[in-house]
Amino acid sequence: MQKSFSDLEYAAKKKLTRRDRFLAEIDKVTPWSQLHQLIEPFYPKVVGAGRPPVGLARMLRMYVAQQCFGLSDEGIEDAIYDSQAIRGFVGIDLNRESAPDATTLLKFRRLLEKNELTRKIFDTINGHLAEKGLIMREGTIVDATLIAASPSTKNKDKKRDAEMHQSKKGNDWHFGLKAHIGVDATSGLTHTVVVTAGNVSDVTQAHALLHGDEVAALGDAGYQGVEKREENQGKAVTWHVAMKRSKRKALPNNKLGRRMEKLEHLKGSVRAKVEHPFHVVKNLFRHRKVRYRGLAKNTAQLFTLFGFANLLLAGRRFTISESRVAS
Numbered sequence: 001m002q003k004s005f006s007d008l009e010y011a012a013k014k015k016l017t018r019r020d021r022f023l024a025e026i027d028k029v030t031p032w033s034q035l036h037q038l039i040e041p042f043y044p045k046v047v048g049a050g051r052p053p054v055g056l057a058r059m060l061r062m063y064v065a066q067q068c069f070g071l072s073d074e075g076i077e078d079a080i081y082d083s084q085a086i087r088g089f090v091g092i093d094l095n096r097e098s099a100p101d102a103t104t105l106l107k108f109r110r111l112l113e114k115n116e117l118t119r120k121i122f123d124t125i126n127g128h129l130a131e132k133g134l135i136m137r138e139g140t141i142v143d144a145t146l147i148a149a150s151p152s153t154k155n156k157d158k159k160r161d162a163e164m165h166q167s168k169k170g171n172d173w174h175f176g177l178k179a180h181i182g183v184d185a186t187s188g189l190t191h192t193v194v195v196t197a198g199n200v201s202d203v204t205q206a207h208a209l210l211h212g213d214e215v216a217a218l219g220d221a222g223y224q225g226v227e228k229r230e231e232n233q234g235k236a237v238t239w240h241v242a243m244k245r246s247k248r249k250a251l252p253n254n255k256l257g258r259r260m261e262k263l264e265h266l267k268g269s270v271r272a273k274v275e276h277p278f279h280v281v282k283n284l285f286r287h288r289k290v291r292y293r294g295l296a297k298n299t300a301q302l303f304t305l306f307g308f309a310n311l312l313l314a315g316r317r318f319t320i321s322e323s324r325v326a327s
Helices: 006-010 020-029 032-042 056-069 074-081 083-092 102-114 116-133 202-209 246-251 253-284 295-317
Strands: 138-148 165-168 170-186 188-199 214-219 238-241
Touching: 006 083, 006 214, 020 056, 020 083, 020 102, 020 295, 032 056, 032 102, 032 116, 056 083, 056 102, 056 116, 056 295, 074 102, 083 165, 102 116, 102 295, 138 202, 138 253, 170 253, 188 202, 188 295, 202 214, 214 253, 253 295
Parallel strands: 138 214, 214 238
Antiparallel strands: 138 170, 165 170, 170 188
């Protein structure tokens, strides 16, 4: 495709912005060809003499940009017009075509949700990383994070979202959902995602976060007693759960107490890897508040977010790349 004068001027600029670098990083690590093959059987085909659908490559890239910048459907449409970096990533030349509108992206997202393709995107990304030897299966770290939902009743039903619930953390109450994840203890990459209402206890979901091949699992003090629960009986996995803070503070200042404190510090240093995916999703992708009502749509989105968080984390720690597919 011949470049316009604005494209040439933008390409000749001396400074790369953070957005340029971020999008280049996403472009480099994403297995585009595998994702295209996954979605293509479900994507609308040209029928008769009607207007052909927007190309799958463009819609997928638009969807990825939306998720990585935490934008609404209208927000990413506007961003394509505003940002040359995002236009280049999506593959839009405004001299020849308009950006896909918000309704087109909405239909694409519903296509992914209806066919459970975001879960398959997550699995495809993890399969891609596993082939490169980046996901081991000997240990799992489990944890959960609260993601806020609007408590407002100023809506059509005059009610809060019935699938979201309150949860107390420390002295504060939070309303929303809870994302539970199982993370590979070696690489720090997420291999399992479970989404529940915010009032569901972390320890009740621990069994669902194991892939079954690990020999050890780690969790914070919220998972105390996990090995005694019925659903975890008979599993060949050793749990290493953090000591409760009050008990840790009461450790005696003697040889045994110092050894136990050192052990807790060691467990904490390994367990810290579980915070990295949360950091990417909540801070880098700006997903601190749910965008949709109900657990189903938000679960679908979280599979995409944690999948691309894995790609970013893996790309920054290891050298992986995937050639870009032409739009």
